[in-house]
Amino acid sequence: xxxxxxxxxxxxxxxxxxxxxxxxxxxxxxxxxxxxxxxxxxxxxxxxxxxxxxxxxxxxxxxxxxxxxxxxxxxxxxxxxxxxxxxxxxxxxxxxxxxxxxxxxxxx
Amino acid sequence: xxxxxxxxxxxxxxxxxxxxxxxxxxxxxxxxxxxxxxxxxxxxxxxxxxxxxxxxxxxxxxxxxxxxxxxxxxxxxxxxxxxxxxxxxxxxxxxxxxxxxxxxxxxxxxxxxxxxxxxxxxxxxxxxxxxxxxxxxxxxxxxxxxxxxxxxxxxxxxxxxxxxxxxxxxxxxxxxxxxxxxxxxxxxxxxxxxxxxxxxxxxxxxxxxxxxxxxxxxxxxxxxxxxxxxxxxxxxxxxxxxxxxxxxxxxxxxxxxxxxxxxxxxxxxxxxxxxxxxxxxxxxxxxxxxxxxxxxxxxxxxxxxxxxxxxxxxxxxxxxxxxxxxxxxxxxxxxxxxxxxxxxxxxxxxxxxxxxxxxxxxxxxxxxxxxxxxxxxxxxxxxxxxxxxxxxxxxxxxxxxxxxxxxxxxxxxxxxxxxxxxxxxxxx
Numbered sequence: 001x002x003x004x005x006x007x008x009x010x011x012x013x014x015x016x017x018x019x020x021x022x023x024x025x026x027x028x029x030x031x032x033x034x035x036x037x038x039x040x041x042x043x044x045x046x047x048x049x050x051x052x053x054x055x056x057x058x059x060x061x062x063x064x065x066x067x068x069x070x071x072x073x074x075x076x077x078x079x080x081x082x083x084x085x086x087x088x089x090x091x092x093x094x095x096x097x098x099x100x101x102x103x104x105x106x107x108x
Numbered sequence: 109x110x111x112x113x114x115x116x117x118x119x120x121x122x123x124x125x126x127x128x129x130x131x132x133x134x135x136x137x138x139x140x141x142x143x144x145x146x147x148x149x150x151x152x153x154x155x156x157x158x159x160x161x162x163x164x165x166x167x168x169x170x171x172x173x174x175x176x177x178x179x180x181x182x183x184x185x186x187x188x189x190x191x192x193x194x195x196x197x198x199x200x201x202x203x204x205x206x207x208x209x210x211x212x213x214x215x216x217x218x219x220x221x222x223x224x225x226x227x228x229x230x231x232x233x234x235x236x237x238x239x240x241x242x243x244x245x246x247x248x249x250x251x252x253x254x255x256x257x258x259x260x261x262x263x264x265x266x267x268x269x270x271x272x273x274x275x276x277x278x279x280x281x282x283x284x285x286x287x288x289x290x291x292x293x294x295x296x297x298x299x300x301x302x303x304x305x306x307x308x309x310x311x312x313x314x315x316x317x318x319x320x321x322x323x324x325x326x327x328x329x330x331x332x333x334x335x336x337x338x339x340x341x342x343x344x345x346x347x348x349x350x351x352x353x354x355x356x357x358x359x360x361x362x363x364x365x366x367x368x369x370x371x372x373x374x375x376x377x378x379x380x381x382x383x384x385x386x387x388x389x390x391x392x393x394x395x396x397x398x399x400x401x402x403x404x405x406x407x408x409x410x411x412x413x414x415x416x417x418x419x420x421x422x423x424x425x426x427x428x429x430x431x432x433x434x435x436x437x438x439x440x441x442x443x444x445x446x447x448x449x450x451x452x453x454x455x456x457x458x459x460x461x462x463x464x465x466x467x468x469x470x471x472x473x474x475x476x477x478x479x480x481x482x483x484x485x486x487x488x489x490x491x492x493x494x495x496x497x498x499x500x501x502x503x504x505x506x507x508x509x510x511x512x513x514x515x516x517x518x519x520x521x522x523x524x525x526x527x528x529x530x531x532x533x534x535x536x
Contacts, residue, residue, distance in 0.1 A: 025462045031458060031459050034163060035163075038451040051527050055521055055523070082517065086507060087507065089491070089506050091491065095471075
C-alpha cells in the first residue's frame with residue numbers, strides 16, 4: 001500500500017473528520033497502520049495531537065520528510081534525545097516511513 | 109442472525125448516545141446487551157473503550173462498567189506522599205468518554221462473567237450480553253499472604269496506598285505525623301507486581317520530603333527481590349547521592365508478618381525490623397473478578413492470553429488487559445503498557461467484528477518515568493513486537509533502555525507524559 005495513493009489520503013481525511021459520517025468499514029491494512037501509529041499516542045497524543053502546551057512534541061500535520069529524517073536520525077544514533085533514540089530503534093525504517101506518512105496526513 | 113442482533117443493538121446505543129449528548133437529565137435505561145462490554149475504567153479499560161469507538165469510527169457500541177465516580181491516576185500518586193502533588197490533580201472525569209466518544213458508562217460493579225452465555229452480571233443483579241468482552245480488572249492485593257496484615261490494614265494502621273485514592277492521603281497524613289527521627293519502612297513484594305519502579309520512586313520522593321521537613325528520619329526499603337527490580341543503578345545512585353543517611357536498601361527481605369501495635373515487620377530468615385510508619389505492599393494477583401471467573405489460569409494469579417489479540421486462553425471473546433495478565437518476557441505491569449495493550453486489543457476487536465483480518469504483527473511501547481526528587485526524573489523505555497513463531501511479544505533487540513542519568517528535562521517530560529496519556533486514555 002502506497003501512502004501517496006489518493007484512496008489512502010481520502011481515508012486519512014475521513015479519520016480526521018472524526019468519523020461522523022458513514023464511511024466504509026476499515027480494511028485490515030488501515031487498522032494495522034492505525035494501530036502502529038497508536039503506539040506513539042500515549043506520549044505524543046491521540047493521532048499525534050497532545051494537549052495544548054505539552055513539553056512533548058505533537059506529530060499531527062508535520063512535514064513528512066522532516067519527521068522521517070528525525071525518526072531515522074534517532075534510529076541510527078545521529079540525533080540525540082532521551083527516550084526517542086531508544087524507542088526509534090524498535091521500529092524498522094519502513095515502519096518509520098509509514099508512521100511519518102500517517103502523522104503528516106493528520107490534522108495539526 | 110448474529111448480524112441482525114448487531115444492527116438492532118447498534119441502533120439502541122445510537123439513541124442512548126444522542127440523549128447523552130443532548131444532556132437529557134433522565135437516566136437512560138440500562139443496556140441489556142452491547143457489541144463490546146468493557147469491565148474496568150482504568151488505563152486498560154478506558155483506553156480500550158475509547159479506541160474501539162475511535163477505530164470503528166463510532167460504529168461499534170461500547171458499554172464500560174466502572175463503579176468509581178472518577179478516574180484516579182496511580183502514576184503521579186507518589187508525589188502526593190512526597191508533598192509535591194495533590195490527589196485532586198490526579199483525579200479525572202469520564203465525561204469525555206461518554207459525551208464526546210459515545211461510550212455508555214454503567215456506574216456499577218461487574219460481579220460475574222458467564223463466558224458460555226456471553227453475559228456479565230452487575231452488582232445490581234442486572235445482566236448485559238456482549239459479542240466481545242474486555243476485562244481490565246487491575247490487581248488484588250493479597251493481604252492474607254502476610255500474617256496480620258489484613259487486620260492491620262482494615263484498622264487503618266498499615267496502609268498500602270498502591271491503588272491511588274483515600275489511602276494515598278491517609279499514608280501522607282501518617283508521614284506528616286511521624287516525628288523527625290522516625291523510621292518509615294516500605295516493603296516490596298516478589299516480582300511481578302504492579303508498577304516495577306513504583307516502590308523505589310516512592311522511597312525517593314518520601315526521602316526528599318524527609319530531607320526538607322524532618323532530616324533526622326530514616327527510610328528503609330525492604331525488598332523481597334534480590335536487587336532493585338527496575339532502573340537499579342539509577343535508583344541506587346539517587347539514594348547514595350541525594351539521601352545519604354536517610355535511605356537504606358535491604359534486598360532479600362521478604363515480609364511475612366506484621367505487628368502494627370509494636371511497629372514490627374517479621375522478615376523471612378532475617379531479624380525483625382521496627383519502624384514508625386509501615387507501608388507494606390503484599391503480593392498481588394489479577395483483580396478478584398478475574399480469579400473468581402476462572403480466567404486467572406496462571407498459578408491462580410494471572411490471566412493467560414493469546415498475545416495476538418489479548419484474548420483469554422480459556423474464554424472465547426474475552427480479552428484481558430493490563431496488570432491482570434500473565435506477562436510476556438520483559439513486559440512490565442504499567443499504566444503505559446495497559447494503554448498500549450488496549451489499543452492492540454481494540455484494533456483486533458474492531459477487525460474481528462468487521463470481518464477483516466487481525467494485524468499479524470502488533471507492536472507495543474512502554475515508557476515509565478520515575479521522579480527521584482522534586483524535579484529530577486529517570487525513565488525506562490522498551491519496544492515490543494509480536495513474534496508469531498513463538499506466539500508472544502518480545503522486546504525488540506537493540507531498542508529500549510534507561511536514562512543516562514537523572515535530569516530535570518525528564519522531570520518536565522514525565523509531567524507531560526502523564527497529561528498526555530490521561531488525555532489519550534480518557535479522550536479529553
